[in-house]
Structure formats: structure tokens, C-alpha cells
Amino acid sequence: MNKFSLYKDRCIIMMCCLCFQMTFASGEKKQEARGDCFANSLSLVSSFVGMTKIQQNITGIVSDANGALNGVTVSIKGKPINTITDTNGQFTIAATEGDVLVFSFVGYKEVAVAVDSRSTINVTMQEDATTLREVVVNAGYYSVKDKERTGSISKITSKDIEKQPVTNVLAAMQGRMAGVDIVQDSGSPGGAFSIKIRGTNSLRADGNQPLYIIDGVPYSSETIGSIATSGTAPSLTSPLNSINPSDIESIEVLKDADATAIYGSRGANGVVLITTKKGKAGKTTFTVNGSTSVGSVTRTPKLMNTQQYLAMRQQAFANDGISVYPDFAYDVNGTWDANRYTDWQKEFIGGTAEVNNLQASVSGGSAKTQYLLSGNYRTETTVFPGDFKYNKGAAHFNMNHTSDDDKFKLVFSANYTAQKNNQPATDLTAVSRTLAPNAPALYDADGNLNWENSTWDNPLATMLSEFDSNIKDLTANTVLSYQILKNLQAKSSFGYSDLKNTESRTQPHTMYNPAYGLGSEFSGLSVSQTDRSTWIVEPQLNWNTTLGKGKVEALVGSTFQQQETNRLFMNGFGFSSNSLIHDLASASIKTIDLSDETIYKYQAFFARINYNWNERYLLNITGRRDGSSRFGTGKQFATFGAVGAAWIFSNENFLKDNSVLSFGKLRTSYGTTGNDQIGDYQFLDTYASSGNTYQGLIGLQPIRLFNPEFGWETNKKFEVALETGFLKDRLFLTTAYYFNRSSNQLVGIPLPGTTGFGSLNANLDATVQNSGLEFTLRTVNIQRTNFEWTTNFNISVSRNKLVSYPGLESSTNANRYIVGQPINIIKVYNYTGMNPTTGVYEFEDVNGDGVITSIGDRTEIVDLSPDFFGGLQNNFKYKNLQLDFLFQFVKQETFGPTPGVPGTAVNQLASVSNSNGQQPLTSGVNGDIINGYFRYALSTGNIEDASYVRLKNISLTYDLPLKKSKGVRCQLYLQGQNLLTFTNYSNGDPEFKFSNYLPPLKVYSAGVKLTL
Structure with a gap:
């Protein structure tokens, strides 16, 4: 018997019973029974008629302003019938005419639509700030709802990343996260970025790197290569370029102790x-997805033209009492054309870089097995x-599989990247700013390099020296989990990474002036090879239960990790032909400067317990016992942990229905993390080949002294934060204060030269403090059916201080650090002005000894750390059109340009010619x-405001109005990076601290994304 027949028979029986009651009742009861019978009969008839309505399949597409939405739950109101949309946003559900379809999705407003007589229903959903708190945040070993987290975690998603034409993952994060300071080191292709999360903790420059985790696998950020083989960047090759931004779904940055302590020593930074x-x-x-981009230098300083330059040179010789110009003064003595002018910045770094990027992917699967395969290819010129x-x-590649009983789960992901970078070995930025504007032509009449009768070294000759880098990088991870009991899960992660890098730098003899008579025997090649492989195994147990109004979650696990690094640095000289210069075997002289193998072993046990009472009071306790092979016996293990607590006071009865305050949470945390970023075998007495032959x-x-007391660096972290949402979270503000102290510093303690060693690796009883405020504001300004406008703003104010340094006055760092001051300070002279009589810069004689010296008179303090930094992002959506832009801002100071002594054969800023005699000039003979x-270059007079506001990113996207039923989506987009910079800084780009290297590029990009 079907459901319809059963319902029909039930109606007939009930009607008969009612009529029987009415027949045998008497008086008033009979009258009441008659009325009840009539009413119930109408109800039953109505229900019966409803059951006779024809059931049909309702289809449609669910989307938002960005396109189709996958995973939207579509249900029938009041009935246990539901389905979800596929990757094209399509759904099919059986419903009748009187039903109401309910569409729900985390982060979006719920939509209810009556079926009526329609068979096709398309729905456009809108983001809802209130439900965004339900979004799950990745905290590493566990996940947590954003509203229930007790730690400090910042997050960006693929929606933010895909709007930026960048190749390095750190570039996608600039200006978007409070407390995360990111600076680009070079504008050269493949250039690196530096990152600081809540300040500088370690006195060692290489001890402040954060821990990177890709799909559960630790990824080493240690630079690779060698200074001898590095290219145009001021730093060594960064392995982070191996991470393809197009493959990233989300990036979470864990900052406070509660979020990072479960990573122990690896989470200190x-x-x-x-x-x-x-x-x-x-x-x-x-x-x-395909795009084409063009890039050019953001800002260049305004330099002297030929007329201004020659006038400066002539005045300098006059100041020195020289009336007859020397023979070597080719720029001013008539050897070079006095009427010639070349904008060398335009000539050397004024080109246009072309970038082509192609990304393709295929994905799909069933409810039990899903897969994704993608490929990317990018080319970039300079x-x-x-x-x-x-x-x-x-x-x-990614694959997820769940067994039929939903107990066993498998997640596998792998990423492989191959890079080939061919760049000039010399950056022409410095020479473009210092070369005389009337210098000779680069090529002669025959198209060969012009040496102008040996009156100059042609800068283009350095382009014959090339930097080549080949990097192959693989990361893979498998996660197996099994639901042992309803509330107990066993899980284990197996990760592996393998990086192979080969770098070379050539120095052909053709890069030198032919007049020197150097043959191919002077050609040279430097080669460095780095192989780094890591495996990691992390078994875990997860348990949860409910105790009354409280929920308990517990996690225990362990980590077993090993990293092996092999390095080989070689040189070759004397090649019979430059065509063989890349073949080291063809060199007549070969040397091996370094050949070593290091093994790093790491073991840890970790635990977490979380208690949530009635979604009001939250307590999170984490702990980790770490063991590192970088320390000696008795010092290898250390324990770290943290406690985080939160009170969601908006869930209290007295605020639950408040029309203004929609969400309120007060959270705090305290804990310790460690640091072992010191390199391998640093506690041992180690030896290296001397390279010298004795008796054959x-x-x-x-090369290093033994120190068995060498131990962990410790970082103690405290934070308190307030999260508040107003007007249904249309305005959401987070305010956080942090206070961190790093002690037991891992440094090299200087030793007297008589010991034969410059330093001894040891723990210095010095303490570095970082404190600051972070503000993050999100506002939903307008939210209509066809138009939305949201704003995100963040600002960070960070302060760094050296709290203690025993014996600082007698150490070699006495002129570098000051207790009570930041560790990024520079001691400078106090500039008092120019002597009008002698035309010489003068400075304060602090110690009054009558002599200006660096030790006694460089006492003024300049902090080069930013006073504050942040970003302002706006997002506009109108029907199929979307506009996003981000302004990044930094308040900071830095040194002004110091190209060379004004008056010598070095070009200067145009402002030097307008100094009204306040600029001392000499041709090079006036020693004073x-x-x-x-x-002056290291004085208060040369400190310059390098603050700036930059249009960091802008993106305009248009969805072509195609028929959604076809399952095709086509997006056209325009993007820009570093487009506008507002600053008073005189020496080009204010972000870039290395003025002798190529600054960041201004990039324009256009592309199309097609989904089938």
C-alpha cells in the first residue's frame, strides 16, 4: 500500500468516527460534535486535496555575486527532504505546488521560495555578516568556528588571492592582516619577501622566520643557494616561490600563544x-584561467640632467681650486660630449616586464570520493x-575518499613545482642612479659594446654575467582517519617534501674591457647545489563528548620529523671557450668550497583540551613536549604550553536580544613557545676541510667550539582581545593587545681573537620585548539585491625593546644595542649643520674630546621599525560587476640616498643643484x-620620512550574462598591483630598503576565466 492510499483510508476512517460521535451525542454536545465534525472534515479534505497535488522535480541554479555556489543545502520547509548543489550550483529536488524551498549556506542569508507552479527556480544568495562567525577556521591540528576560537588567527581566502597578479604567496598577504608586516626584498623575478609576525623576537636575523605548514607538512623557509651564486636580489633564493598562489584555498596566520603553543618550538615566530x-x-x-600582465618600476628618484650635473662638477673643481681638469675627468674635460644626455634609469631599469600565466583544473566526484587536478605555467621577463x-x-592534485559507513576517510594532496630562472648576475639599479648623464653610448656603430677608448666600463657588459637557477620542489601529504567510536577518532598524517636547487653564476672574460687583454682563461663559473628532503609522521587521537550544557574536545598526538640537507659549492676557472662556461668539467681549475650533509631530527608530543559551556564560556589548554637534535645531551627537550579563555557575553540573557550589540567576545591567552632556529650541529666542535695540502x-x-650547555630560546606570549559586532554584525570590530618576551637568546657570544674563534654559540641572558595594539574593522555598508559594499580595515602599532643584556657595555655589540631601546635601532651622529666658512658638515662632539669618532659621538638613536602599518580594502558588487581595491599604508623613517660624495663623478638627486650652496662639493680632493x-650619511641630517600610502591592489571582474542552465561561466577581469604610491620619500620606492636593488614593479594584468 502506498503512502497516498494509506492517507486516504485514514481520512475515511476518521470521518466515520466523527460522524458516529455526532449521531450518538445529544443536546449541546450533539451541536458541538456536529461543528467539530464539519471543521475536521474540511481539514481532512484540504489535506487530502494537498496529497493529490502532483509531485514534480524542481531544478535550478544557486549563485552569488561571484557565480555558482557549490554545497548549498536545499530543503523543503517542514519536510525531511533535502539536497545540495553541485559545483555548477545546480540542484534537483522533488516537491509539490504548495511546498516552500529553503536555501541555506554558511556565510549567506537564508532564502525561502514558494514553489507555486514553477519547475525551475534560480536563486541568488547574499553574504550575511552575522553567519560569517560560523565559518570554520583552520588552527592546524584542529578546526574551530570563528566565533568560538580563543586564539588570535588571521585569514585570507582564495577570493582575496585570485585578485592579485602575484607569484609569491607572501605578496598576496601584504596589507591584509593585522600584526603581519611583509616587505618585498626585490622587484626581480623570483625575488624574496621578508615577514615579521608581531615584531622581531630574536637578536639573530635568521631567527625570526615563522613556521610554514602546507596541508599539514612543515615547509622549510631557510634560504637556499650561496652568495657567490645569487642573482640580482639582495638575499638568497627563497623557497617560498615554489608555492603556487593559484592552488591555495586559504591562508591562516596563527599569532598568539593559544594558537601557536601546540606547535611548540616551531611556533615562536x-x-x-x-x-x-x-x-x-x-x-x-x-x-x-589565462592572463597577461605588464610591469614597470614603481618610482624612480629625480636625478640631475647633463646641465645640472656639469655645473655641479665645475663648481666642485672650483671649490678645490682646480682650474685645469684632470685627464681622467672625462665627463667634464671635453672627452665626453657635454651636450649628450641619457636617462640611465630609463635605459637600464625602464623596460617593461611581460608576464603570462595559464591555469587549468578539472574537479568533481561523488558524495564519497572527490578529486581535483590542476596545472599552472607562468613566464616572466624583466x-x-x-x-x-x-x-x-x-x-x-587532491583526492578525498570516505567509506560507505562514513568511518574511514582518506585525504591525499600533492604539489609539484619546477622553476627555471635566468637573470643578470648584476642589478643595474645602482649604476642607473650614479652614472654621469653625459656618459657615452652603449653600442658603437657596428652594434658592439662601446668602451669609448677605455674611458669607462660599459655597464651593459655586466649583463654578460648570468645567474641561472633550477628548482624542483615536491610536497605531498596523506591523512588517514577512522571513527573508532561515535566520539573517538584516530588519525595520522604522513608528509614528505623534497627540494632540489642548482644555481650557477657565470663570469665570462667578454664582460671585461678588451683593452685589458683578458682571454677565456679568465672566465669563471660558480655553482651551488642544495638538496633538502623532509618526512614527517603525526599520529593523533580526537575525542569529544557532551556534559550537560558543556562540550569537551580533546586531542593527543605526536610528531616524528627528519630533515636532511646536502650542499655543494664549487668554482671553475679557465674555460677554453665561453660556449663551455656552463660545463664545470671544462674548467682547467676546479675548487670545492663546501660539501656537507646535515640531518635535523625533531620529536614531539602534544595535547589539547577544550571546554565550551553553553556557548558562553570557552577554555582551551594546549601543551607540547619538544625534542630537537640541534641541542646537546640534557638540553634537547623542553616543554611549552598555553591557556586560552573566552567569554561570549553577547549570549548572556541580559544581552541576547540586544538590537545594537549582535556579538561580543572577550578573550585572553598566555603561554610559552620555543625557538631552535640556529642551524644544525651548532653545539658541537666541528671541522671543515682546510683546502690546504700537507704531505700530500x-x-x-x-670551525666551531663545543658548548654542551647550548639550549632552547624561550618566548612568552600574552594577549587580551575584544571582539564586538553591532547591528547584526554589519559593523564588526576586533581590538587586541599583545605582550611578548623572548629570552635565553641563541646568539654567538664574541671571543677574543687569541682564541682562534670569533664567537661561541651560546645562550645569552638577554630579553627582547614586543608589545602592540591591533585593530581590525569590517563593515557592511550597503547590502541590497543588486548592490553590495563592504569595507575591511586593519592597523597595527608595534613596539620593540631590548629589556636586558648583561655585559652589553663590554661586548662587541656595545655600539649596536641599548637596553631600553628597540633592537632595530641605528646609532647616528647628531648633525648640527654646515660650516659656512669651510663648507664642511659638522656634528656634535658628544664626549667633548675634540674629535668626532663613531664610538664616542654616535649617540643619537634612530628606530627604523615602522611606527604603524595596515591596509584599507573595499569591495563593491553590482549585478555581474565586482570592484575590489586595497590601500596599504606604512609610517616609517629611513636613511636618505647616499650615492657618493657630491661633486665627484657620481650623479645626484636634482635637489642637490637647488641646495643654494648648502651642499658641500668637492671633486674628490677635500678630505674634510x-x-x-x-x-652625514649616518647622522640625524640624513634621516628621511619614508611613510607611504599605496594602491596595493585593484581588481575589476565582470561575469558575462550567460545562461546559467548551460553550466558555463565566463569571467573577464582587469587587475593591478602597486599602481599608485603617495609619499614624500626622495629616493624612489619607500617600501624598498635596499636602494641599490630593483624596487617592486607596478603591474597591470588582464585575463579571462572560463568554467565548463
Whole structure:
């Protein structure tokens, strides 16, 4: 018997019973029974008629302003019938005419639509700030709802990343996260970025890197290569370029002790969690995304033209009493054309870099198994003259599988990247700003390099020296989990990474003036090879239960990790032909400067317990016992932990229905983390090959002293924060204060030269303090059906201080650090002005000894750390059009340009010619002016405001109005990076601290994204 027949028979029986009651009742009861019978009969008839309505399949597409939404729950109100949308946003559900479909999705407003007589229903959903608190945040070993987290975690998603034409993952984070300070080190292709999360903790420059985790696998951020083989960047090659931004689903940055303590020693400087994209259930979807970009230097300083330059030179010789110009003064004595002018910045770094990027992916699967496979290929040229190119290819695969009983789960992900970078070995930025504007032409009449009768060294000759880098990088991870009991899960992660890097730098003899008569025997090649592999295994147990109004979650696990690094640095000289210069075997002389193998072993046990009472009071306790092979016996293990607590006071009865305050949470945390970023074998007495032969044998030489007391660096962190949402979270404000102290510093303590060693690796009883305020504001300004406008703002104010340093006055760092001052300070002279009689810069004689010296008179303090930094992002959506832009701002000071002594054969800023005699000039013979100039470069007079506001990113996206029923989506987009910079800084780009290297590029990009 079907449901319809059963319902019909039930109606007939009930009607008969009612009529029987009415027949045998008497008087008033009979009258009441008659009325009840009539009413119930109408109700039953109505229900019966409803059951006779024809049931049909309702289809449609669910989307938002960005396109189709996958995973939206579609249900029938009041009935246990539901389905979800596929990757194209499509759904099918059986319903009748009187039903109401309810569409719900985390982060979006719920939509209810009456079926009526329609068979197709398309719905556009809107984001809801209130439900965004339900979004799950990745905290590493566990996940937590944003509203229930007790730690400090910042997050960006693929929606933010895909709007930026960048190749380094750190570039996508600039200006978007409070407390995360990111600076680009170079504008050259493949250039690195530096990152500081809540300040500088360690006195060692290489001890402040955060921990990077890609899909659960630790990813080493240690630079690779060698200074001898590095290219145009001021730093060594960054392995972070191996991470393809297009494959990233989200990036979470863990900052406070509660969030980072579960990583123990690895989380001292913060943790960056990178989650790659995963497959989703639904029909197979193909996506192709192609773009073309052009880039140029953001800002260049305004330099002297030929007339101004020659006038400066002539005045300098006059000041020195020289009336007949020397033979070597080619720029001013008539050897070079006095009427010639070349804008060398335009010539050397004024080119246009071209970037082409192609990304393709296929994804799909069933409810039990999902997959995603994507590939990316990117090519990038440079602004330098010459045929140089950076090629990068990447592949990403992900598969998720769940057993039929939903107990067993498998997650596998792998990322492979291959990079080939060919760049000039010399950055022409410095020479472009110092070369005389009337210098000769670069090429002669025959198209060869012009040496102008040996009157100059042609800068383009350095372009013949090339930097080549080949990097192949693989990361893979498998997570197996099994639901042992309803509330007990066993899980284990197995990760592996392998990086292979080969770098070379050539120095052909053709880069030198032919007049020197140097043959191919003077050609040289430097090669460095780095192989780094890591494996990690992390078994875990997760348990949860409910105790009355409280929920308990517990996690225990362990980590077993090993990293092996092999390095080989070699040199070759004397090649019979430059065509063989890349073949080290062809060199007549070969040397091995370094060949070593290091093994790093790490073991840990960790635990977490979380208690949530009635969604009001939250307590999170984490602990970790770490063991590192970088320390000696008795010092290898250390324990770290943290406690985080939160009170969601908006859930209290007296605020629950408040019309103004929609959400309120007060949270705090305190704990300790450690640091072992000191390198391998630093506590041992180690030896290296001396390279010298004695009685036919190569000897050894000691390079490090033994120190068994070498132990962990410790970082104590405290934070208190207030999260408040107003007007249904249309205005959401987070205010956080943090206070961190890093002690037991891992440094090299200087030793007297008589010991034969410059320093001894040891723990210094010095303490570095970082404190600051972070503000994050999100506002939903307008939210209509066809138009939305949201704003995100963040600002960070950080202060650094050296709290203690025993014996600082007698150490070699006495002139570098001051207790009570930041560790990023520079001691400078106090500039008092220019002597009008001698025309020499003068400075304060602090110690009154009558002599200006660096030790006694460089006492003024300049802090080069930013006073504050942040970003302002706006997002506009109108129908199929979306506009996003981000302004990044920094308040900071830095040193002004110091290209060389004014008056010598070095070009200067145009402002020097307008100094009204306040600029000392010498042709190079006045020692007082020269000494004064170099002191001025390190004085208060040369400190310049380098604050700036930059249009960091802008993106305009248009969805072509195609028929959604076809399952095709086409997006056209325009993007820009570093487009506008507002600053008073005189020496080009204010972000870039290395003025002798290429600054960041201004990039314009256009592309199309097609989904089938």
C-alpha cells in the first residue's frame, strides 16, 4: 500500500468516527460534535486535496555575486527532504505546488521560495555578516568556528588571492592582516619577501622566520643557494616561490600563544598555515584561467640632467681650486660630449616586464570520493635590458575518499613545482642612479659594446654575467582517519617534501674591457647545489563528548620529523671557450668550497583540551613536549604550553536580544613557545676541510667550539582581545593587545681573537620585548539585491625593546644595542649643520674630546621599525560587476640616498643643484668634505620620512550574462598591483630598503576565466 492510499483510508476512517460521535451525542454536545465534525472534515479534505497535488522535480541554479555556489543545502520547509548543489550550483529536488524551498549556506542569508507552479527556480544568495562567525577556521591540528576560537588567527581566502597578479604567496598577504608586516626584498623575478609576525623576537636575523605548514607538512623557509651564486636580489633564493598562489584555498596566520603553543618550538615566530584547494562533489568541472600582465618600476628618484650635473662638477673643481681638469675627468674635460644626455634609469631599469600565466583544473566526484587536478605555467621577463626570463610550472592534485559507513576517510594532496630562472648576475639599479648623464653610448656603430677608448666600463657588459637557477620542489601529504567510536577518532598524517636547487653564476672574460687583454682563461663559473628532503609522521587521537550544557574536545598526538640537507659549492676557472662556461668539467681549475650533509631530527608530543559551556564560556589548554637534535645531551627537550579563555557575553540573557550589540567576545591567552632556529650541529666542535695540502693530504681545520650547555630560546606570549559586532554584525570590530618576551637568546657570544674563534654559540641572558595594539574593522555598508559594499580595515602599532643584556657595555655589540631601546635601532651622529666658512658638515662632539669618532659621538638613536602599518580594502558588487581595491599604508623613517660624495663623478638627486650652496662639493680632493659626507650619511641630517600610502591592489571582474542552465561561466577581469604610491620619500620606492636593488614593479594584468 502506498503512502497516498494509506492517507486516504485514514481520512475515511476518521470521518466515520466523527460522524458516529455526532449521531450518538445529544443536546449541546450533539451541536458541538456536529461543528467539530464539519471543521475536521474540511481539514481532512484540504489535506487530502494537498496529497493529490502532483509531485514534480524542481531544478535550478544557486549563485552569488561571484557565480555558482557549490554545497548549498536545499530543503523543503517542514519536510525531511533535502539536497545540495553541485559545483555548477545546480540542484534537483522533488516537491509539490504548495511546498516552500529553503536555501541555506554558511556565510549567506537564508532564502525561502514558494514553489507555486514553477519547475525551475534560480536563486541568488547574499553574504550575511552575522553567519560569517560560523565559518570554520583552520588552527592546524584542529578546526574551530570563528566565533568560538580563543586564539588570535588571521585569514585570507582564495577570493582575496585570485585578485592579485602575484607569484609569491607572501605578496598576496601584504596589507591584509593585522600584526603581519611583509616587505618585498626585490622587484626581480623570483625575488624574496621578508615577514615579521608581531615584531622581531630574536637578536639573530635568521631567527625570526615563522613556521610554514602546507596541508599539514612543515615547509622549510631557510634560504637556499650561496652568495657567490645569487642573482640580482639582495638575499638568497627563497623557497617560498615554489608555492603556487593559484592552488591555495586559504591562508591562516596563527599569532598568539593559544594558537601557536601546540606547535611548540616551531611556533615562536608565528605559524602560517597554507591549505590548498580540494575537490568537491558534483559533475566534472573544467576551469581555464589565462592572463597577461605588464610591469614597470614603481618610482624612480629625480636625478640631475647633463646641465645640472656639469655645473655641479665645475663648481666642485672650483671649490678645490682646480682650474685645469684632470685627464681622467672625462665627463667634464671635453672627452665626453657635454651636450649628450641619457636617462640611465630609463635605459637600464625602464623596460617593461611581460608576464603570462595559464591555469587549468578539472574537479568533481561523488558524495564519497572527490578529486581535483590542476596545472599552472607562468613566464616572466624583466625590466633589465636583455633576454632574461623566469619560468615556473606547477601541478596540484587532491583526492578525498570516505567509506560507505562514513568511518574511514582518506585525504591525499600533492604539489609539484619546477622553476627555471635566468637573470643578470648584476642589478643595474645602482649604476642607473650614479652614472654621469653625459656618459657615452652603449653600442658603437657596428652594434658592439662601446668602451669609448677605455674611458669607462660599459655597464651593459655586466649583463654578460648570468645567474641561472633550477628548482624542483615536491610536497605531498596523506591523512588517514577512522571513527573508532561515535566520539573517538584516530588519525595520522604522513608528509614528505623534497627540494632540489642548482644555481650557477657565470663570469665570462667578454664582460671585461678588451683593452685589458683578458682571454677565456679568465672566465669563471660558480655553482651551488642544495638538496633538502623532509618526512614527517603525526599520529593523533580526537575525542569529544557532551556534559550537560558543556562540550569537551580533546586531542593527543605526536610528531616524528627528519630533515636532511646536502650542499655543494664549487668554482671553475679557465674555460677554453665561453660556449663551455656552463660545463664545470671544462674548467682547467676546479675548487670545492663546501660539501656537507646535515640531518635535523625533531620529536614531539602534544595535547589539547577544550571546554565550551553553553556557548558562553570557552577554555582551551594546549601543551607540547619538544625534542630537537640541534641541542646537546640534557638540553634537547623542553616543554611549552598555553591557556586560552573566552567569554561570549553577547549570549548572556541580559544581552541576547540586544538590537545594537549582535556579538561580543572577550578573550585572553598566555603561554610559552620555543625557538631552535640556529642551524644544525651548532653545539658541537666541528671541522671543515682546510683546502690546504700537507704531505700530500688535505687537512682539517676547526670551525666551531663545543658548548654542551647550548639550549632552547624561550618566548612568552600574552594577549587580551575584544571582539564586538553591532547591528547584526554589519559593523564588526576586533581590538587586541599583545605582550611578548623572548629570552635565553641563541646568539654567538664574541671571543677574543687569541682564541682562534670569533664567537661561541651560546645562550645569552638577554630579553627582547614586543608589545602592540591591533585593530581590525569590517563593515557592511550597503547590502541590497543588486548592490553590495563592504569595507575591511586593519592597523597595527608595534613596539620593540631590548629589556636586558648583561655585559652589553663590554661586548662587541656595545655600539649596536641599548637596553631600553628597540633592537632595530641605528646609532647616528647628531648633525648640527654646515660650516659656512669651510663648507664642511659638522656634528656634535658628544664626549667633548675634540674629535668626532663613531664610538664616542654616535649617540643619537634612530628606530627604523615602522611606527604603524595596515591596509584599507573595499569591495563593491553590482549585478555581474565586482570592484575590489586595497590601500596599504606604512609610517616609517629611513636613511636618505647616499650615492657618493657630491661633486665627484657620481650623479645626484636634482635637489642637490637647488641646495643654494648648502651642499658641500668637492671633486674628490677635500678630505674634510669627504669625511663629513660619510658621517652625514649616518647622522640625524640624513634621516628621511619614508611613510607611504599605496594602491596595493585593484581588481575589476565582470561575469558575462550567460545562461546559467548551460553550466558555463565566463569571467573577464582587469587587475593591478602597486599602481599608485603617495609619499614624500626622495629616493624612489619607500617600501624598498635596499636602494641599490630593483624596487617592486607596478603591474597591470588582464585575463579571462572560463568554467565548463
